[in-house]
Amino acid sequence: MICRILLLIQLTSCVCGTFVVNVTQTSYQAEENHNITLEWTFTTKTDSSPNSLFIYCEVLAHHKVSVLFHQSEGVEIPQVQDGQFAGRVQWDKDVLREGRIRLHVSRLMTNDSGLYVCEVQTNYGSNYAVCHLNVTAATDEPKPQRPTVSPQPESRGRIVFSVGLGLTAAAALLTVCAGL
Numbered sequence: 001m002i003c004r005i006l007l008l009i010q011l012t013s014c015v016c017g018t019f020v021v022n023v024t025q026t027s028y029q030a031e032e033n034h035n036i037t038l039e040w041t042f043t044t045k046t047d048s049s050p051n052s053l054f055i056y057c058e059v060l061a062h063h064k065v066s067v068l069f070h071q072s073e074g075v076e077i078p079q080v081q082d083g084q085f086a087g088r089v090q091w092d093k094d095v096l097r098e099g100r101i102r103l104h105v106s107r108l109m110t111n112d113s114g115l116y117v118c119e120v121q122t123n124y125g126s127n128y129a130v131c132h133l134n135v136t137a138a139t140d141e142p143k144p145q146r147p148t149v150s151p152q153p154e155s156r157g158r159i160v161f162s163v164g165l166g167l168t169a170a171a172a173l174l175t176v177c178a179g180l
Helices: 003-016 095-096 151-180
Strands: 021-025 027-031 036-042 056-060 063-070 090-092 102-105 114-122 124-138
Touching: 027 036, 036 114, 036 124, 056 102, 063 090, 063 102, 090 124, 095 102
Parallel strands: 021 124, 027 124
Antiparallel strands: 021 036, 036 102, 056 063, 056 114, 090 102, 114 124
């Protein structure tokens, strides 16, 4: 299945000519339970309509292909979205005319890690771009540490004074005892 998809992607990229799809970042790092925004850009033409736009984004992870987002002829098709992403992926409709696909993935899970492939097809070309997302496990909240109490400058002076006074008293006592 994965080989078939990669072959399809490779073949479409060979015939696409000047149509280009890019990622704004090739690699993303995030922590579990956080949110992330993935963004791709693509070549646009002024006379193109969003109704001629086909977007298919998927995740290749753990020897499995999962559909992240699918939009055809200006309409999102949530029925094909993989259950692991249900209710967690939002897209910005307003930026499509600018040639941008922006997907917000919320409540990240470690199994969201993988290669994210976004393919864009229009009536003037098709292409795809790939980025990598690595989601690490959430770290436990660090326990509050007790502040270390260090002597204040004036109490250090008192300690030095006390030690000095004690040494002076000991020396005086030795002198008195030696005289006896």
